[in-house]
Amino acid sequence: MPGPGNALNRRSQTWLLAAVGLLVLPHLPRLPWWITLLAVGVGLFKLVLLRQSYHQPPRLLLALLTVAASAGVFFSYGTLLGKQAGVALLIVMLSLKLLELRAVRDGRLLVYLGYFLVVTNFLFTQTIPIALYMFVATLVITAALSVITHSSRERPAGSHLRLATVLLAQALPIMLVLFVFFPRVAGPLWGLPRDAYAGMTGLSDSMTPGAISSLAQSEATAFRVEFFGPAPEPALRYWRGPVLWHTDGRSWSPGRIGSYSRQRPEAVQNRGQALHYAITLEGHDKPWLLALDLPVEISQRALYTVDFQWLSYRPVRERIRYEATSWLHYHTGPLDPRLRKAALQLPEHVSPRVQALAHDWRTRADSDRAVVQEALDYFHTQPFVYTLQPPLLGEDPVDDFLFGTQRGFCEHYAAAFVVLMRSAGIPARVVTGYQGGEYNPVGDYWLIRQADAHAWAEVWLPDTGWQRVDPTAAVAPERIEHALDPDLQAAGAPARFRLTETGLLVRSWRQLQFAVDSVNNHWNQWVLSYGPQRQLELLAALGFKQASWREMALTLLLLTGACLLGVALWMLVRTPAPSDPVLQAWQRFCSRLERLGVRRAPSEGPRDLARRAMAAHPEFASQVGPITELYITLRYGRPLQGSHEIQQLQQLVRRFPQRTG
Amino acid sequence: MTGQPPQNKTMTALLDTLIERMGNVILGKEHQLRLALTCLLARGHLLIEDLPGVGKTTLAHSLAAVLGLHYQRIQFTSDLLPADILGVAIYNRDTGEFQFHPGPVFSHIVLADEINRATPKTQSALLEAMEEHQITIEGETRVLPQPFFVIATQNPLHQIGTFPLPESQLDRFLMRIELGYPDADAERELLRGADRRTLLAGIEPLMSAGQLQELQQQVDGVHAADALLDYLQALLEFSRQSPRFENGLSPRAGLALLHSAKAWALLAGRDLVLPEDLQTVLPAVVGHRLQAAEDQARPLSGDEQVRLLLESVPLP
Numbered sequence: 001m002p003g004p005g006n007a008l009n010r011r012s013q014t015w016l017l018a019a020v021g022l023l024v025l026p027h028l029p030r031l032p033w034w035i036t037l038l039a040v041g042v043g044l045f046k047l048v049l050l051r052q053s054y055h056q057p058p059r060l061l062l063a064l065l066t067v068a069a070s071a072g073v074f075f076s077y078g079t080l081l082g083k084q085a086g087v088a089l090l091i092v093m094l095s096l097k098l099l100e101l102r103a104v105r106d107g108r109l110l111v112y113l114g115y116f117l118v119v120t121n122f123l124f125t126q127t128i129p130i131a132l133y134m135f136v137a138t139l140v141i142t143a144a145l146s147v148i149t150h151s152s153r154e155r156p157a158g159s160h161l162r163l164a165t166v167l168l169a170q171a172l173p174i175m176l177v178l179f180v181f182f183p184r185v186a187g188p189l190w191g192l193p194r195d196a197y198a199g200m201t202g203l204s205d206s207m208t209p210g211a212i213s214s215l216a217q218s219e220a221t222a223f224r225v226e227f228f229g230p231a232p233e234p235a236l237r238y239w240r241g242p243v244l245w246h247t248d249g250r251s252w253s254p255g256r257i258g259s260y261s262r263q264r265p266e267a268v269q270n271r272g273q274a275l276h277y278a279i280t281l282e283g284h285d286k287p288w289l290l291a292l293d294l295p296v297e298i299s300q301r302a303l304y305t306v307d308f309q310w311l312s313y314r315p316v317r318e319r320i321r322y323e324a325t326s327w328l329h330y331h332t333g334p335l336d337p338r339l340r341k342a343a344l345q346l347p348e349h350v351s352p353r354v355q356a357l358a359h360d361w362r363t364r365a366d367s368d369r370a371v372v373q374e375a376l377d378y379f380h381t382q383p384f385v386y387t388l389q390p391p392l393l394g395e396d397p398v399d400d401f402l403f404g405t406q407r408g409f410c411e412h413y414a415a416a417f418v419v420l421m422r423s424a425g426i427p428a429r430v431v432t433g434y435q436g437g438e439y440n441p442v443g444d445y446w447l448i449r450q451a452d453a454h455a456w457a458e459v460w461l462p463d464t465g466w467q468r469v470d471p472t473a474a475v476a477p478e479r480i481e482h483a484l485d486p487d488l489q490a491a492g493a494p495a496r497f498r499l500t501e502t503g504l505l506v507r508s509w510r511q512l513q514f515a516v517d518s519v520n521n522h523w524n525q526w527v528l529s530y531g532p533q534r535q536l537e538l539l540a541a542l543g544f545k546q547a548s549w550r551e552m553a554l555t556l557l558l559l560t561g562a563c564l565l566g567v568a569l570w571m572l573v574r575t576p577a578p579s580d581p582v583l584q585a586w587q588r589f590c591s592r593l594e595r596l597g598v599r600r601a602p603s604e605g606p607r608d609l610a611r612r613a614m615a616a617h618p619e620f621a622s623q624v625g626p627i628t629e630l631y632i633t634l635r636y637g638r639p640l641q642g643s644h645e646i647q648q649l650q651q652l653v654r655r656f657p658q659r660t661g
Numbered sequence: 662m663t664g665q666p667p668q669n670k671t672m673t674a675l676l677d678t679l680i681e682r683m684g685n686v687i688l689g690k691e692h693q694l695r696l697a698l699t700c701l702l703a704r705g706h707l708l709i710e711d712l713p714g715v716g717k718t719t720l721a722h723s724l725a726a727v728l729g730l731h732y733q734r735i736q737f738t739s740d741l742l743p744a745d746i747l748g749v750a751i752y753n754r755d756t757g758e759f760q761f762h763p764g765p766v767f768s769h770i771v772l773a774d775e776i777n778r779a780t781p782k783t784q785s786a787l788l789e790a791m792e793e794h795q796i797t798i799e800g801e802t803r804v805l806p807q808p809f810f811v812i813a814t815q816n817p818l819h820q821i822g823t824f825p826l827p828e829s830q831l832d833r834f835l836m837r838i839e840l841g842y843p844d845a846d847a848e849r850e851l852l853r854g855a856d857r858r859t860l861l862a863g864i865e866p867l868m869s870a871g872q873l874q875e876l877q878q879q880v881d882g883v884h885a886a887d888a889l890l891d892y893l894q895a896l897l898e899f900s901r902q903s904p905r906f907e908n909g910l911s912p913r914a915g916l917a918l919l920h921s922a923k924a925w926a927l928l929a930g931r932d933l934v935l936p937e938d939l940q941t942v943l944p945a946v947v948g949h950r951l952q953a954a955e956d957q958a959r960p961l962s963g964d965e966q967v968r969l970l971l972e973s974v975p976l977p
Contacts, residue, residue, distance in 0.1 A: 583977055602975035605937035636886045637933045 008107050010050055012151050015144035015160075016110050017046050020098060022137040023117045024091055030124060032076045035088055038069065042095040049099075057099050066096055087120045107148040114141045128523050139164050174560075181556050183549030184532040202284025203241045203432050207455060208251040209390070209397055212411045212432065216388060218450035222434055223281040223290055224521055225446040232275060234436060236328050238293040238456065238468060239448060241433035243307035249347030250397050252415060252430050257342060260303040260311070264296045267333025268308075268465075275328065280321045280525060287312045290433060290448075292326035293468060299323040306339065307429070308332075308466075318531065319524055332465030335427060343427030343460060350423060351399035358423035368426045368461050372469055375420055379413065379474040382406065386413075386476035413471040414455040427460035431468070442511070443518030581646050582634045585653045589627055592656055596620070606632055620657050627652045672876065673930035679727050679867050686723045686860045687716050689847025695928060696838050696945050697724060697812070701873075702880050703924035705835020705917065706791050706811040708776075708949065713816065715840040721772040721812045722861050728873055729866025730769035731806065737779040739822065743786035750799050761798065766790050769806055769870065773813040777823040784824065787811070788833050808873055828952065835917050836942070837949040876927070883923040884933040888977075892936055893918060895974045896943075900951065905961055905969060907952040914950050921946050936976050943967060 008016075021043055028036050049056070069092040070080070077085035094113050100106060118134050118141075142164035143157075150160075202222065203215070223239075231237075246255030274296075281290060289302055289310040300322040302310045310324075335343070361374040385407045393400045393412075398419045401412050408416075414430050421428035435454035437446040456470040532549075539552075590600045590609070598613045610628035614621040630649045634640065676698070683694050697720060700707045709717045718734065725732030735746060748764030765771065766787065773787055790796050791811050795804045813834065815826070831837070843851060854860075885893075893915060901909025910918075919934075921942040926934045944967045951970070953961040961969060 587977075601972075603940070603971055603973075605935055605940060605976060607935055607937045632933070632935060635888045636884075636935055638884050638886075 008101050008104055008148060009151050012104075012107055012144070012148040013046075013101050014050055015140075015147045016101065016107055017043065017050070017098060019114055019137070019141040019144040020094055020110065022140055023114050023121075024094065026121055026130065026133065027087060027091055027117075030084070031088055031091065034072060034076075035069075035092060039091055039095045042098055046098045056102065059100075062096060062100055065099075066093070069093075069096065083120075083123050087117075087123070090117060090120065104148055104151065108145070111141055111145045111148070126528055128520065135168075139168060142167055178556070179530070180535075180538065181552065183552040183556070184530070184535045202282075202286060202450070203288070203453060205242050205286065206251055206253045207244055207411055207415070207430060207432060209393055209401075209408075209412055209415070212409060212453045212455055215453040216409070216451050220450045221282055221517075222284075222448045222450050222452065223279050224524075225280075225292075225437065225448065226278045226444065227446070228276040228278070231439070231446065232292070232328055235473075236293075237436055237446075238431075238454070238470075239290045239434040239437075239452075240293040240295060240309060240431060241288055241290055242431075243305075243309060243458075244430040244432065245307075245342045246345060247347050247415070247419070247430075249349060255342055255345070257306055257339070260305055263304060265306075265333070268294075268296065269331045269333070270296075270327045270329070271331055272327060272329030275326050276323065277326075278321060278323045280319060280521070281316060282319055283317045285315050285317055287315050289316070289320075289322060289324075291324040292328075293431075293433070294328075294330050294332075295324050295326045297325040306336075319528055320531075321525065330465070332460075335460050335465070340427050340460070343429055344422050344425070346419065346422050349396065350419065351396050353403055354399055354419065355423055357402070358420050361420075362424045368459070369463075371424050371426060372421070372459055372461075375417060376469070376471060376474040379417070379471050384408070384413075384475045386410075386472065410472040411455040413475060414457045417457045417469065417471040421457070421459050429458050431456055431458050435470075440514045440518055440521075442514040443521050445518075445521060447517055582631065582649065585646075585650045586631050586635070589631075589653045589656060592653070593624075596657060606635075617657075623652065623656050627656060672879075675867060676876075676928055676930075682727050682864060682867065683720075683723045686857060686864070687720055688851050688854075689843045690716070690720075690840060693838050693840055694720070695925070696836060696942070699921055699924040699928055699942065700836045700945075701728075701808070701810050702877055702927060703835060703917075703920040704808070704877055704880075705920070706813070706833065708831070708834040708837040709812060709814045709840060710817050710837055711814070711840045715842065716857075717812075717814045717840060718772060718774065719857050719861070720840070721770060723864060724810075724812075725770040726861055726864040727866060728769075728868050728870070730808070730810075730870060730873075732770045732772070733765035733768035734772040734774060735765050736774045737776050737783070739778055739780065741779045741783050743783050746783065746787055747790070747796050747798055759799065761801070761803070763803070766796065767803075767805060769808055769810060771809075771811045773811060775816055776813040777815050777825050779824065781824050784826065784830065787813075788830055791833055808870060808877065828950075831949045832911070832913065834949065835921060836945040838945050880920065880924045880927050882932070883926050885919060885923065886933065889922075889934050889936060889939070890919075892974070892976055893939060896939075896970060899974050900947075900970055903969070903973070905954055906966065907954045910947060910950060914947060918943065918946050940971055943971060 024039050024043075028039065031039075070089065073085055073089045073092060074080055077088065079085050080089055090113065094110065094117065097106065097110050097113070101110070115138070118138055121130060121134055139161065143160040146160040146163045203212075242254060244252035244254055245257060246253050275292060277292065279289075279291065289298060289300055289312055291298065291310060294308055295310055298310045300310070300312060300320070302312050304310060312320075357378075361371045361378075365371045365374055383406060386409070387407050388409055390408045390412060391405050393405065397412075398416050401408050402416055402420075411430075411432075418428040418430050432453070432455045434448045434452040435456070436452050437448040439445075440447055454472070456468060456472065458466045458468055461467050586606070593600065593609070593613055596613075596617055598609070598616050600609050606628050610624050613624045617624075627649065630645060630652065634645055634649060680691060680694055680698065684691050687694060697707055701724070709720070711717060721734070722732060724730075735741075744764065746764050746766050748762050748767065750759040750761045752758075753760040771787075776784060776787070786796075790805060791809075794807075794809055795802055797803070816823075842848070896918075897910050897915050900906055918939060922934045922938040925938045925942050926932070929938070931938075944964075947970070948963050948967060951963075951966045953966055
């Protein structure tokens with residue numbers, strides 16, 4: 001049982017409850033309903049307990065609750081480990097601990113668990129608002145720590161918050177130093193839970209009807225681009241992703257192309273200008289590094305595939321930034337026979353109608369290029385509708401789409417176009433990626449969202465090599481000029497686009513969005529994606545060349561240790577400056593005496609000190625005496641009116657030591 | 662500036678003379694004399710713990726002599742009864758009534774020599790009188806004369822067959838002092854000089870009982886600033902928190918310290934208490950109240966306890 005000295009008072013408990021509430025709140029939407037209910041219920045129950053002085057719930061009940069809740073977590077998640085289950089367990093325990101607040105020790109435990117809970121929030125999201133919110137939560141929980149520490153003395157809430165602010169402000173430099181210099185290791189230092197990368201969105205390495213249209217509903221950022229120079233016109237803003245060769249009639253996959261190199265093959269030649277830009281790619285758990293069509297150089301260590309994709313050596317799981325060079329007009333050179341075979345692969349069953357259509361174009365046109373034009377004209381003239389929510393397709397999707405529904409999204413057009421081209425004997429393939437992007441005038445960069453996901457086709461023509469053809473552009477040219485607006489799509493209806501708005505309100509709203517995204521971008525660039533590479537760059541700029549993370553860790557440890565030792569020594573030696581001017585003057589006097597070799601013992605009284613000082617330095621006796629007497633009067637005598645004596649003391653001390661005749 | 666109102670000048674001088682006169686009899690013990698006088702001014706009682714023959718009796722006697730107070734000495738023995746101290750009521754055949762014959766306790770200054778030789782019952786009779794300043798015999802309460810000052814002596818050695826005062830009883834004494842051997846110069850003077858008893862007989866009283874009581878009242882008026890009380894509380898707090906002590910100092914000990922320090926300041930002619938006053942009286946006031954913790958590797962001796970207390974609590 002806690003003694004009266006270390007029992008937690010009501011005020012401390014209220015503070016703890018508030019702090020825990022703040023910490024658990026952002027987790028609630030992620031938790032199973034029963035944990036949310038439990039946490040909120042326990043919080044409210046505690047509130048009632050605090051308002052009315054009921055007894056604490058019995059220990060046995062708490063023990064039973066704890067076991068039951070742990071079992072509940074286990075059954076909800078199938079484990080007690082991992083990110084989600086671990087956090088859920090932590091929250092359950094934290095909530096139940098609220099019912100067991102007896103001694104100061106319990107309060108401290110709750111506070112430390114709370115600090116840990118602050119960190120777990122960042123496992124799920126690292127946005128600026130969450131960071132700010134967590135800062136406030138940290139402030140409140142630190143203030144709660146102050147409340148339970150100073151529970152014997154009632155102080156206003158403001159003073160605790162002030163103390164917490166001061167503490168956090170003092171921690172800020174340490175935080176910054178650790179942030180900048182703590183060794184960054186590529187990949188997690190220790191095993192992250194299996195589900196750490198769940199929920200990353202992005203292009204997939206296969207394409208089935210509907211795959212991209214579902215992605216196109218997402219407003220999430222895919223990547224951001226800064227052009228070092230003018231941006232290309234909208235019709236040329238194709239961001240190259242996975243290239244799909246093989247089809248079974250319904251879905252498309254990369255097939256077995258293999259063959260990687262470290263750099264651009266000699267055969268690929270530039271026919272126009274080269275564009276330089278930097279891309280900040282969001283983690284998507286896949287290896288491809290998106291870049292403007294046709295990417296030829298990249299600053300990242302990566303592989304170049306034979307179908308002109310840059311692949312990272314490992315899945316991109318955190319935001320990375322790289323610079324790249326692309327050619328807008330190019331000639332890819334001759335086609336390897338193996339690739340020609342892959343580019344002419346057709347599904348086992350191609351419907352006669354499709355074959356007939358392709359054959360018809362073949363016979364009418366005199367060149368491959370003319371066949372391509374025939375196909376585009378066909379898409380343009382026939383009543384095709386570009387829609388984000390196309391009807392379901394039957395057994396033979398290509399046939400069904402071309403001659404049945406005639407409603408589709410980019411993947412339908414690209415797939416149908418490639419099947420038609422291959423049927424006509426022209427090597428073709430599907431390219432997925434993104435198209436377009438939105439310019440952010442505030443941050444001077446382009447934002448490409450998942451909603452900009454796109455699929456188009458490439459055909460091999462003898463005079464240009466691989467050539468990009470976008471059948472979607474033939475159906476819905478607006479798609480190329482404007483971004484889709486995911487909020488405005490209706491089933492089966494023609495796709496709605498985000499057009500240039502003229503209304504002042506709408507424009508201001510867009511402007512605000514740009515500003516927010518720009519801030520986010522800086523946050524991403526400088527805070528979240530501060531990884532090993534950036535750290536090495538920064539350290540190199542500071543003169544540390546090729547520092548291994550072990551050396552860095554050791555240096556950091558030594559530096560921190562030295563700093564802490566210094567602070568500890570300083571705290572040991574210094575006497576805190578008192579607020580009382582009399583005491584201030586006295587301590588000043590004492591330190592001046594110390595310089596004269598008369599050091600005051602910690603418990604030495606003024607008279608004793610004066611006696612010693614006068615004996616050691618008789619030449620200053622005429623000053624030491626009056627100063628001491630005045631100090632004694634002011635400090636130990638009856639209270640005096642006015643501050644005349646204080647000023648006199650300060651003056652005397654200021655003049656000390658002064659050799660007088 | 663830190664002195665006292667002018668009307669007290671004479672009183673201070675008088676007190677100084679008083680100390681000087683006593684110093685003529687008890688040589689080289691000015692500090693102990695001052696402490697004894699401080700104890701008297703603070704309305705406390707004094708316990709002298711020392712070997713026989715170092716001048717305990719002489720001290721008590723001279724104090725009584727210079728102050729012009731009535732003085733009685735009681736030699737405590739194991740067969741001493743409470744009535745031997747307090748007095749008895751005896752039947753008077755002439756009047757047909759019981760008549761009270763006051764015991765030696767009805768004096769201003771009582772020297773209880775070797776208090777630990779008597780049985781606890783007898784000891785407590787005296788201790789009760791000390792505390793209450795009155796005694797009750799045969800249902801009748803009799804007030805002791807004012808001022809009333811008990812000097813008890815105790816022989817720290819030769820404890821066989823004695824009843825050492827328990828801690829709770831020791832607490833009744835404001836101060837405990839040791840006289841100790843005189844230094845060489847004082848000893849030489851003592852050996853060369855006249856007989857102490859002759860000297861004592863020659864002492865003229867310098868003060869009346871009324872004046873002494875007035876002085877005792879002035880002690881209460883000595884100013885103790887908040888800063889000083891802070892320091893006193895820090896001392897008490899340390900004694901309670903430190904693991905080196907069995908028990909911390911009681912609130913009564915705190916009051917005793919403050920009173921003694923005030924009396925000491927008055928004796929020094931000041932009307933405000935300095936930390937030094939507190940530090941000076943501290944060994945005598947807390948020495949018999951502190952107990953070193955037993956569970957420590959090496960329990961502290963009495964002097965070490967006091968030094969630890971004094972050196973551990975910083976003065977701002």
